Amino acid sequence: MHLKAPEHQVAGHIAKDGKPGPLVDDKGRFFKPLQGDSRGEIEVKFYESFSSNTEIPDHIRRYFPVYHGTQAVEGSDGAAMIVLENLLSQYSKPSVMDVKMGSRTWYPEASEEYIQKCLRKDARSTTVSSGFRISGFEVYDHKELSFWKPDRKLLNGIKVDGVRLALRKFVSSNTLSDTSSKPDSAFASSVYGGSNGVLTQLLELKTWFENQTFYHFNSCSILIIYENESIHDDGARAQVKLVDFAHVHDGNGVIDHNFLGGLCSFINFVRDILQSSDESTDN
Numbered sequence: 617m618h619l620k621a622p623e624h625q626v627a628g629h630i631a632k633d634g635k636p637g638p639l640v641d642d643k644g645r646f647f648k649p650l651q652g653d654s655r656g657e658i659e660v661k662f663y664e665s666f667s668s669n670t671e672i673p674d675h676i677r678r679y680f681p682v683y684h685g686t687q688a689v690e691g692s693d694g695a696a697m698i699v700l701e702n703l704l705s706q707y708s709k710p711s712v713m714d715v716k717m718g719s720r721t722w723y724p725e726a727s728e729e730y731i732q733k734c735l736r737k738d739a740r741s742t743t744v745s746s747g748f749r750i751s752g753f754e755v756y757d758h759k760e761l762s763f764w765k766p767d768r769k770l771l772n773g774i775k776v777d778g779v780r781l782a783l784r785k786f787v788s789s790n791t792l793s794d795t796s797s798k799p800d801s802a803f804a805s806s807v808y809g810g811s812n813g814v815l816t817q818l819l820e821l822k823t824w825f826e827n828q829t830f831y832h833f834n835s836c837s838i839l840i841i842y843e844n845e846s847i848h849d850d851g852a853r854a855q856v857k858l859v860d861f862a863h864v865h866d867g868n869g870v871i872d873h874n875f876l877g878g879l880c881s882f883i884n885f886v887r888d889i890l891q892s893s894d895e896s897t898d899n
């Protein structure tokens with residue numbers, strides 16, 4: 617089995633200081649290291665529960681990576697990995713964004729030290745103010761014919777205006793590293809709009825979150841993906857997926873207000889960009 621580091625990972629842990637990072641194979645699978653201090657265990661428990669939960673409708677299941685169990689991986693010093701569907705395997709020039717949901721990324725059962733660390737990051741980013749933060753993104757630059765990724769440290773500190781700008785850059789065709797040029801939002805309607813676009817998918821998820829009480833998706837991310845190669849012909853093939861279940865808890869019959877609130881807020885940001893790009897094409 618030939619394994620390599622994923623080309624378009626936009627957030628989360630990477631192989632560093634002897635610790636394994638995620639890997640992908642050529643058969644469409646994504647291997648995520650089992651994280652220590654119960655996180656790996658919690659994520660496996662979630663995937664086992666979710667994949668056998670017969671009350672999850674198919675139209676919702678498609679928003680989650682397919683789970684293929686766990687496996688000790690030779691290429692990674694025998695480390696145990698969670699084996700998932702590689703969400704990017706069918707994309708050749710993907711733009712990818714990771715949006716961490718919720719107005720708090722901590723939960724009462726966590727250690728005081730962990731809560732304090734989360735609180736600092738939540739307050740410094742748009743987590744507290746807007747109910748989500750952009751954790752990372754990478755865009756295909758149609759002018760430079762290469763991928764562009766903003767600096768993670770800078771991205772972590774952006775405020776609401778920065779989020780609006782990032783959401784526009786994510787769907788723009790002009791040179792993205794040039795801070796003086798205004799993003800043209802050329803792909804806003806093909807990526808965010810339409811019956812298969814991001815907004816429609818987010819609204820479908822919202823309907824489920826308004827009712828589901830199985831799980832509380834603490835610190836979970838929405839991954840947005842689209843294809844640049846086919847954007848002018850076959851379309852953007854935009855997909856919304858949920859990833860990172862290392863802090864999911866039982867919902868115990870209670871709505872996940874933290875995720876739902878963040879989702880509603882994120883929907884409003886996406887809708888605003890769609891509306892403003894419609895207005896600019898009308899003029």
Ligand SMILES: O=P(O)(O)O[C@@H]1[C@@H](OP(=O)(O)O)[C@H](OP(=O)(O)O)[C@H](O)[C@H](OP(=O)(O)O)[C@H]1OP(=O)(O)O
Pocket residue numbers: 627628629655714716737751752772835860862
């Ligand atoms: O260690 P850090 O500071 O890189 O924090 C990780 C976060 O990075 P960031 O907030 O972007 O700096 C990281 O955030 P992203 O996935 O990159 O959005 C996770 O929150 C990670 O925790 P976990 O894997 O969800 O348990 C976080 O790891 P832990 O601090 O929880 O180990």
Ligand SMILES: Nc1ncnc2c1ncn2[C@@H]1O[C@H](COP(=O)(O)OP(=O)(O)O)[C@@H](O)[C@H]1O
Pocket residue numbers: 622624625626627628629630638646648681700701702703704712714752837839859860861862
């Ligand atoms: N199933 C997947 N297929 C493809 N890429 C993925 C998948 N899951 C996660 N990723 C990539 O890895 C990043 C980190 O994933 P995540 O599960 O949040 O890891 P961590 O727990 O280290 O934060 C995501 O932002 C995304 O770029």
